[in-house]
Amino acid sequence: MKQALNRKVYVVGYDVATPLGNDFASTWRRAVNGEAGFRRVTRCQTTSRSNVVGEIPDWNPQSFDFIDRKEAYNWNADFVFLTMVVCKRALENARLEMDDRTGPRTACLMGSALNGCDALRIAFENYTRRGPLKVSPYLLPNLCANLPAGKAGMLLGFTGPIFSPQGACASGNHAIAIGARMIRDGDCDFVIAGGAETCLIPEIIQGFANMWATIKVEPGDRAYDDPTQASRPFSIDRRGFVLSEGGGAVVLAADEMVAALNLTPKAEVLGIGWTSDAHHFTLPHKATIVRAIAQAIEDAGLLPRDIEYVNAHGTSTLKGDLVEAESLREVFGERLSKIPVSSNKSQLGHTLGAAGAIEAALGIEAMQQGIVLPTVNHVPDPAFADIDVVPNQPRRHAHEFFLSNNFGFGGTNCCIVFRGV
Numbered sequence: 001m002k003q004a005l006n007r008k009v010y011v012v013g014y015d016v017a018t019p020l021g022n023d024f025a026s027t028w029r030r031a032v033n034g035e036a037g038f039r040r041v042t043r044c045q046t047t048s049r050s051n052v053v054g055e056i057p058d059w060n061p062q063s064f065d066f067i068d069r070k071e072a073y074n075w076n077a078d079f080v081f082l083t084m085v086v087c088k089r090a091l092e093n094a095r096l097e098m099d100d101r102t103g104p105r106t107a108c109l110m111g112s113a114l115n116g117c118d119a120l121r122i123a124f125e126n127y128t129r130r131g132p133l134k135v136s137p138y139l140l141p142n143l144c145a146n147l148p149a150g151k152a153g154m155l156l157g158f159t160g161p162i163f164s165p166q167g168a169c170a171s172g173n174h175a176i177a178i179g180a181r182m183i184r185d186g187d188c189d190f191v192i193a194g195g196a197e198t199c200l201i202p203e204i205i206q207g208f209a210n211m212w213a214t215i216k217v218e219p220g221d222r223a224y225d226d227p228t229q230a231s232r233p234f235s236i237d238r239r240g241f242v243l244s245e246g247g248g249a250v251v252l253a254a255d256e257m258v259a260a261l262n263l264t265p266k267a268e269v270l271g272i273g274w275t276s277d278a279h280h281f282t283l284p285h286k287a288t289i290v291r292a293i294a295q296a297i298e299d300a301g302l303l304p305r306d307i308e309y310v311n312a313h314g315t316s317t318l319k320g321d322l323v324e325a326e327s328l329r330e331v332f333g334e335r336l337s338k339i340p341v342s343s344n345k346s347q348l349g350h351t352l353g354a355a356g357a358i359e360a361a362l363g364i365e366a367m368q369q370g371i372v373l374p375t376v377n378h379v380p381d382p383a384f385a386d387i388d389v390v391p392n393q394p395r396r397h398a399h400e401f402f403l404s405n406n407f408g409f410g411g412t413n414c415c416i417v418f419r420g421v
Helices: 024-032 069-074 078-094 117-130 139-143 147-156 168-185 202-210 255-260 286-299 318-338 352-369
Strands: 009-017 106-111 190-197 246-254 267-276 401-408 412-420
Touching: 009 024, 009 078, 009 168, 009 255, 009 352, 024 352, 078 106, 078 147, 078 190, 078 246, 106 147, 106 168, 106 352, 117 139, 117 202, 139 147, 147 190, 168 190, 168 246, 168 267, 168 352, 168 401, 168 412, 190 352, 246 255, 246 352, 267 286, 267 352, 286 318, 286 401, 286 412, 318 401, 352 401, 352 412
Parallel strands: 106 190
Antiparallel strands: 009 246, 009 267, 190 246, 267 412, 401 412
């Protein structure tokens, strides 16, 4: 193997579609207003009590000129079009054009926890109700995890490596981390990295409810009359996460390409830490989370005292929030009380494989603007009295380094340190 180039890696663009808005601008506008994007599900019918979800508002793939009725019929796994859209807009945000020079040197890594589960559901219904010949010949491509990146390449013209990091709820961070390593080593010059999740079907909603992962909104709960209060990380009455759809893509570029193409760096991917728990398929494990956080900080060439903000995984589960807090205490010690720690999932819910990319984009934008986004719906819990969770409203906070945490089912952890530029 050739020697690694050890290049610096910069974020030069991004885009998202979230329960707060179907693009980055609308998501950001509502995020800084301290809003949350939850409502009772309209994508499907369900009898589940976990019926408060995060849906992308005003999302209509056929409104894009590159998606016609035939395309929409054949590609019925919605994460395909969601990936194409956020990748296209992220490149536009980066002002990076695909041509004979850049296209072959651009990779696309888009993760997803559940992939084309919506397409599989349609196939099951067609098989049982209309017969085996009514199963779409497009079914298997709709289920392929790398297919959304492949479709994005067909649309946009890049021909570097495409694949889907499968790290469950940490997939977005894994995509950024792997992409950064590929650029650092010289395998490519640019990477579109992120994730897309379109998981709002009855079986998935009910499955999460049956494992007591998502909140069951019942009479007496403060979210019963106001669904926007359903996700409340680090609050005393947190009762599970809000399942959400969403997509996010960040564009990474090698340092010399930033200069050569006059791109605008927004942040540097400075450090990466990743571990696995070997502990439990859903419950987080403090020792290996601590190691992932510490590795990210060490890889960045920093000390814990240098981290000035933590973008928490913060799902709003009883055990998850507690273990993350305990892990942060072990890494940062008494200084933790002086570090803002907030959770975007209080506003977006849990977008599973897309969460890392969405949270990276929001965290970088906030760092550029000298603020931190809040943990909304917060009611203090004595268990977190020593942690500044930035309750309910954004705050002015100039910072250069922040840590982004993502943990996933199967015991997979990926943490990234970003530096402002």
